[in-house]
Amino acid sequence: MRLRIVLLLGCLSALIAACGVLDRREPVVITATPDAAQRAAAPAPTPALAAMTGTFANHTALLDGVCSEFLFASAGETFVWDTPDALAAFYDRVDNSGLCRRPAARGTFDFGGAVLAGAIHAATGCDAAFQVLGLAQDDITRTQTLSLALAVEPGCEYELVEPLVVAVPPPPDGYTLQIAVTGP
DSSP states (O other): OHHHHHHHHHHHHHHHHHHHHHOOOOOOOOOOOOOHHHHHHSOOOEEEEEETTEEEEEOGGGGTTSOHHHHHHTTTEEEEEOSHHHHHHHHHHHHHTSOSSSOOOOOOOOOTTOEEEEEEEEEEEEEEEEEEEEEEEETTTTEEEEEEEEEEEEEEEEEEEEEEEEEEOOOOTTOEEEEEEEOO
């Protein structure tokens, strides 16, 4: 009887050892994802947003390194950044707000031939998304207006913050670019 138990234990040990030998999977290597500073250094525009008055490159990735607390606090704001200094001033404002735990990751943009315009809005719902309606010029008031609509999917009680940054042609000399947002 003892011999049977010893033989059984020996076979079991050999079986367990064999399983370890047969299990020759490649080791799993875990790599870190790039931090926000690396992502914001050269953001590629997301697919262009089309409107009846043209196509506008989406550069909302410039805000990837900005904390959501700052975005919620800035809800309702519109902006136009026409120089690298204007974009840097925005990032300085984020850093000086005291709302983010670390400095904002700073993205860059080539302002040769385009300016950045956009808005930050908050809503309650399941999802929210901006749509570019168009860019209209009024020669009497010497303004250009970028019209945006915020669509919110109802049915949920999620607090949402939706930013949008698009590249638009610079307004003619003496004209002012303004942003108009419709929606909730």
